[in-house]
Amino acid sequence: MQPPALLPGGPIRDGGDPLSDVSLTFDDNRLTSLVLGQFDQNLAKIERRLGVRATANGNHVVIKGPPDACEQARRVLEALYARVKGGASLTLGDVDGAIEEGVLQGSLFPKQSEPERSAFDEIRTRKRGSVKARTAAQDIYMRALKNHELVFAEGPAGTGKTWLAVGHAVALLERGLVERLILSRPAVEAGERLGFLPGDMKDKVDPYLRPVYDALYDFMDARMVERGMLTGMIEIAPLAFMRGRTLTNAVVLLDEAQNATAMQMKMFLTRLGEGSRMIITGDPTQTDLPPGQKSGLSEAVRLLSGLEGIAHVTFREGDVVRHDLVRRIVAAYEAATRAQVEAGQGR
Structure with missing residues (x-):
């Protein structure tokens, strides 16, 4: 049996969708831990909701999955980091809200200035x-x-x-x-x-x-x-x-x-x-x-x-x-x- 064909976007899964890797590095380890949540519970929620695999090591996060889902997960993590960097608290509800925005291409209001x-x-x-x-x-x-x-x-x-x-x-x-x-x-x-x-x-x-x-x-x-x-x-x-x-x-x-x-x-x-x-x-x-x-x-x-x-x-x-x-x-x-x-x- 031949191995799956490789394309620039990553290996082809059985369904034919390419996988991609997205890497994120944040500036502050303490803020990154707030974003990831206790025992990485926020990261786990993002994985479940968006269908990706995410691995965190300190302030470095690697996301693997379909390209669109990886891009959405990246936007979610960046939005959450910006929130805690501004001094706001972070709850699981805030994570859900960021995911909803990420699914809608980062904005609920794409046609508005x-x-x-x-x-x-x-x-x-x-x-x-x-x-x-x-x-x-x-x-x-x-x-x-x-x-x-x-x-x-x-x-x-x-x-x-x-x-x-x-x-x-x-x-x-x-x-x-x-x-x-x-x-x-x-x-x-x-x-x-x-x-x-x-x-x-x-x-x-x-x-x-x-x-x-x-x-x-x-x-x-x-x-x-x-x-x-x-x-x-x-x-x-x-x-x-x-x-x-x-x-x-x-x-x-x-x-x-x-x-x-x-x-x-x-x-x-x-x-x-x-x-x-x-x-x-x-x-x-x-x-x-x-x-x-x-x-x-x-x-x-x-x-x-x-x-x-x-x-x-x-x-x-x-x-x-x-x-x-x-x-x-x-x-x-x-x-x-x-x-x-x-x-x-x-x-």
């Missing part, structure tokens, strides 16, 4: 610094948040709907464009009955708004959050108690909106006052309403999409940035749902 990009593709807060879009859907979402007074965001868990909404709201608050941040959520249990919850109104609502709190602490210091709640600059408002209010000069976030009834959603939408913004997020596939109860989110999107001043952004399973497993879990559930629909149509 840099001044146009800087105006749209990031959120800046004092604590978090600059937060950029990781997927094309997130870019569309961030643009919608900046350009529309009312934004609906639908999609599966882990796509950044709530997190980016809170970041945008905090940025507006810190820049003085709004005076208050109002967080709301339907008080509906996820398939369980928790019974009576002790404490005052804040204590009763806190368990339902914990995901929003987590995002809030990502963008603001804990002391500022507590002070904001004491002064009313940050308000936790259960959806059921919003009737009769007019919300002016505020950014209002309704999370888990798929659990709002049609009547509650109409009531909430009509609270919008002068100088305010509304952001409504939810996952239509995870509705916890009683059987037969129509989701207010789905109805509102159907009735209001296309109206001036209103944006509707839909995230898909490919936009999940929380964890590789979450992406695969969402894909499995969506495949099962499609199979059930097709089976029903066949019958």
